[in-house]
Amino acid sequence: MKKIGIIGAGSWGTALATVVADKGNPVKIWDIDAGHLQRMEENRENVDYLPGVPLGENIAIALSQEDALRDADVVLFSAPAQHFRSALEGALPYIKDDALIINVAKGIEQKSLKRMSEIAADVLDMDRYVMLSGPSHAEEVGRKLPTTVATASRNLKAAEAIQDLFMTERFRVYTTDDVVGVELGGALKNIIALGAGVSDGMGFGDNAKAALMTRGLAEITRLGLKLGARAETFAGLTGTGDLIVTCTSMHSRNRRCGIMIGEGMSPQEATEKVGMVVEGMFTTEAAYELARREGVEMPITEAIYRAIKGEIKAADAVGMLMTRDKKREQD
Numbered sequence: 001m002k003k004i005g006i007i008g009a010g011s012w013g014t015a016l017a018t019v020v021a022d023k024g025n026p027v028k029i030w031d032i033d034a035g036h037l038q039r040m041e042e043n044r045e046n047v048d049y050l051p052g053v054p055l056g057e058n059i060a061i062a063l064s065q066e067d068a069l070r071d072a073d074v075v076l077f078s079a080p081a082q083h084f085r086s087a088l089e090g091a092l093p094y095i096k097d098d099a100l101i102i103n104v105a106k107g108i109e110q111k112s113l114k115r116m117s118e119i120a121a122d123v124l125d126m127d128r129y130v131m132l133s134g135p136s137h138a139e140e141v142g143r144k145l146p147t148t149v150a151t152a153s154r155n156l157k158a159a160e161a162i163q164d165l166f167m168t169e170r171f172r173v174y175t176t177d178d179v180v181g182v183e184l185g186g187a188l189k190n191i192i193a194l195g196a197g198v199s200d201g202m203g204f205g206d207n208a209k210a211a212l213m214t215r216g217l218a219e220i221t222r223l224g225l226k227l228g229a230r231a232e233t234f235a236g237l238t239g240t241g242d243l244i245v246t247c248t249s250m251h252s253r254n255r256r257c258g259i260m261i262g263e264g265m266s267p268q269e270a271t272e273k274v275g276m277v278v279e280g281m282f283t284t285e286a287a288y289e290l291a292r293r294e295g296v297e298m299p300i301t302e303a304i305y306r307a308i309k310g311e312i313k314a315a316d317a318v319g320m321l322m323t324r325d326k327k328r329e330q331d
């Protein structure tokens with residue numbers, strides 16, 4: 001059995017806690033929001049972000065960050081991407097030198113345009129860093145519905161250790177060493193999911209959504225290849241798989257936010273209404289800047305960026321995409 005410390009008791013941190021705890025591993029979970037932790041302890045359930053999923057006896061609400069991390073063999077970070085750096089830096093003094101570090105946040109840091117592993121590399125030995133990603137909504141994992149993800153690390157032994165830790169007959173885990181591809185697939189699909197939601201909210205049909213998903217994957221892959229990812233990763237679970245689930249599921253925070261924007265709500269109001277982190281709202285800006293820096297064409301990202309910034313209306317974003325210069329599909 002391994003002792004697990006979790007930093008970030010949102011819907012995903014809580015759902016992942018149930019997976020490892022159900023296998024008999026003791027879990028301690030901590031969050032920066034003390035009131036939220038107190039409600040979890042009182043209800044023995046994450047009433048704020050994952051209602052209806054009871055916390056089993058192997059899950060303890062940590063009294064402090066140090067309490068969560070002191071003896072942990074594995075530390076899992078499930079704070080939103082823009083908070084990963086501060087969460088990691090705050091936790092580091094309490095983490096054992098040989099503990100494996102997992103991150104599950106999907107995003108790009110706005111201020112630095114860094115991926116999560118690049119942030120980790122600023123402070124950690126990367127042989128113990130593992131990203132866990134793939135098509136996986138907390139609401140389904142919490143109900144033990146079949147789910148498949150991948151763990152990515154430059155150290156395959158670390159990725160395999162985390163694979164073993166999480167594998168159950170309801171939660172299947174693959175491994176890969178393409179950290180860049182896994183991170184970009186997970187982060188950038190949220191932009192396309194916002195767009196798919198806008199399309200749905202405006203009353204467009206399946207044709208439009210299929211086009212957004214396919215051309216979205218094309219531009220995600222284009223940026224990924226420029227940054228050193230492997231093309232096949234984008235055809236896998238953490239690329240196409242995650243794009244499909246996020247663009248089609250009503251559980252998706254990004255898609256729901258997009259739907260409300262498509263129906264006429266302001267981006268800010270829609271984000272607040274979702275009530276949980278809508279990573280695409282942050283990643284769109286970061287990806288737009290990254291694409292410009294790298295000289296990579298990402299027209300869907302650009303259209304969504306302009307709509308979020310209020311430079312154009314959602315309806316005009318569609319016009320902007322449909323009236324671009326004619327192209328060959330493979331260019």
Ligand SMILES: NC(=O)c1ccc[n+]([C@@H]2O[C@H](COP(=O)([O-])OP(=O)(O)OC[C@H]3O[C@@H](n4cnc5c(N)ncnc54)[C@H](O)[C@@H]3O)[C@@H](O)[C@H]2O)c1
Nearest residue numbers: 008009010011012032033079083087105106137138276277
């Ligand atoms: N929810 C899902 O189904 C799901 C699935 C896969 C990946 N993810 C990714 O996981 C990350 C978290 O998503 P979520 O849906 O659980 O978010 P959420 O909005 O449900 O919860 C985020 C939690 O992080 C806490 N937090 C913020 N800053 C913190 C810090 N510095 N230290 C500790 N805790 C902090 C917040 O208080 C909150 O409880 C996102 O990057 C998301 O893309 C989510």
Ligand SMILES: O=P(O)(O)OC[C@H](O)CO
Nearest residue numbers: 134135136251252253254
């Ligand atoms: O609910 P979303 O849109 O934040 O997506 C969550 C996960 O990334 C789906 O795999």
